[in-house]
Structure formats: C-alpha cells, structure tokens
Amino acid sequence: MLSKKTxxxxxxxxxxxxxxxxxxxxxSEIARHENIPQKFLESILLTLRKTGLLGSKKGKGGGYYLIKEPNEIPMTTVIRVLEGPIAMVPCVSLNFYEKCDDCPDENKCAVHKLMLQVRDSALEVYRKxxxxxxxSE
Amino acid sequence: MLSKKTxxxxxxxxxxxxxxxxxxxxxSEIARHENIPQKFLESILLTLRKTGLLGSKKGKGGGYYLIKEPNEIPMTTVIRVLEGPIAMVPCVSLNFYEKCDDCPDENKCAVHKLMLQVRDSALEVYRKxxxxxxxSE
DNA sequence: CTTTTACCCTATCGATTTTATAGAGTTAAC
DNA sequence: GTTAACTCTATAAAATCGATAGGGTAAAAG
Structure with a gap:
C-alpha cells in the first residue's frame, strides 16, 4: 500500500x-488545495527540500518551489525519497540490498525470482x- | 514491502x-525446511486452504497438499489471497476499488495516473x- | 529594531497492522 | 482410547503510520 506520505x-x-x-x-496554500493536513505536509516538504527536489524561502512571501523542471524529475527519485526502496524485498533491492536470514540460496528462492520481475517492471514505469x-492532460 | 505472511x-x-x-x-516439516515459525505458518496454511489453494488431512499421516497442479496456480491469486490488493492505492484497484475522499477528480490525479501504470505492470508479471x-530451475 | 510571517526541527501520541505465541478443541489413524 | 496432526480463538509484543504540538529561526515590512 502506498503511504499517505508519498x-x-x-x-x-x-x-x-x-x-x-x-x-x-x-x-498552507498547498495543504488547502490538496486536502492535506498542514503539519503533516510540512514535514514532507521538508524532506523533499533536504533531498534537493525543492527549494524554500523563509519569512513573508516565503514558501516552497521546484528547483528543477518537472521533466527533469523522474519518479524513481520521488518514490525512493518518499516511499523508500522500490523493491518489495531487500534481497532484490538495487539501492538497499540486504540478504534474507532465512534463505540459504537466493537463486533457488521463489520469492526472489518473482520479486525481481516485479521490481524490474515497477522500475520501468517509474523511470519513464x-x-x-x-x-500533462 | 512484502509481508512475511506472503x-x-x-x-x-x-x-x-x-x-x-x-x-x-x-x-512442522515445512516450517523446519523453510525456516518459518511454525505457529505462524499454521495460520497461513489455514487461509490458503480456506481459499481453495490447499487441501488438508487431519490426524496421523495428515498434513497439507496442493489441490491443483502448480501450473494452474497464477501468482495473481496467491498474492491477492496473502498480500491483498495488487494495486497500491484503492482508487486503481480492480477487485477492491474505493474512491479517495481527498481527490475531487481521479482523471486529473497524478497519483492515480502513475499507480494505474504500476498496477498494470505488476499485474502482467503476476499473471504470467x-x-x-x-x-523451474 | 520590533513585529509579523512562514519555514525549521524535535518530540510524542494514538491507532493500526504485523508478527508471533498460547492453548484448548477436533478429527483420523492405529 | 491413545496419539498425531490440523483447527480455531484469543492475545500480546513490536513495528509502522498518520497526525499533532510547540518552540526555534530567518526574512521581510514598516
């Protein structure tokens, strides 16, 4: 399930x-228009700024703005920042790989074999x- | 993230x-060979039996067995039973559709547009x- | 230089979900 | 009728998620 944060x-x-x-x-404007709890949104925008996707300006007339052009922001980046690894199990993750304790041999593991395919197909979507x-309408 | 249950x-x-x-x-044999907590596995096998994927036999010499041939069991079924909806948001779910309260128009929603593609690509993997x-080795 | 505006940061809380365990009940084989 | 093994319900520990509180900091306005 996609988190509300994402x-x-x-x-x-x-x-x-x-x-x-x-x-x-x-x-406050974003929160109002998109029906998002303002305080929650605050923390989300903060992490987006820290990872370099957004810029911010303090004080009166301040707020958040995009640093790059929309066509330069692939969903792989956004999803990884907000949701975490794209893979559904750590043993097939590109950026967050981790071995399973219970699994003696990844190459024989059905879960591994299946989730590798799922990861690749998701990655393709997020990349494009x-x-x-x-x-775009 | 894929649940341990799945x-x-x-x-x-x-x-x-x-x-x-x-x-x-x-x-007990399955639990031992696959490094799964036995009691937890018990409940999982029970739900697999209730949804018609497994059969069981009680008493001495009892246990669980596949009802259908492996090539007749698509991953769509397995995932839906164990993990739940394949879609990451209810508003793009085929079997568990639900409208978002916060979203005035699905067709203009970026989340909707993206997750529709993710669902389709995952579905394709699970189906095949x-x-x-x-x-198969 | 003080007030106001708006982002920055940390802590915490309640609810839900996940993972796991306990234990009594039921059925079948021998 | 005893043993083996699944059935079922309850429950509890742990983790995660969604949300809120509240004070801190920087910039603009006058």
Missing part, C-alpha cells in the same frame, strides 16, 4: 509543477514517468 | 509444489508467473 508528497509536487511561475508557494508526464 | 506462504507453496508425490506434508514457473 501520496501527499506527489500531490504537492504536482501542485508546484502546475504553477505558472516558479515563485514560492506557502505550505517524470513529474511533467503526470501533469 | 513470503512464508509462497515458500510453503513452492515446498509443496516440489514434492514428488501429492501426499500430505506436515506443517504460475507456481510452476517459480520452481
């Missing part, structure tokens, strides 16, 4: 991407979709 | 599929893999 984060990103100008948008693709 | 269930199914004869295998595919 869902809200994605919505916020699209809201920012749809702005005609790249000027700071307040958290940028933020720009998701806001 | 992981264990899949492993148990492959263990049963690899048996030369379709005779009852005891829970049967239990037989996962145990």
């Amino acid at each position: 869902k809200y984060g994605l919505k916020a990103l699209t809201y920012l991407a749809l702005q005609s100008k790249r000027e700071p948008v307040q958290i 979709n940028t933020l720009a693709d998701l806001i | 992981k264990y269930g899949l492993k148990a199914l492959t263990y049963l599929a690899l048996q030369s004869k379709r005779e009852p295998v005891q829970i 893999n049967t239990l037989a595919d996962l145990i």
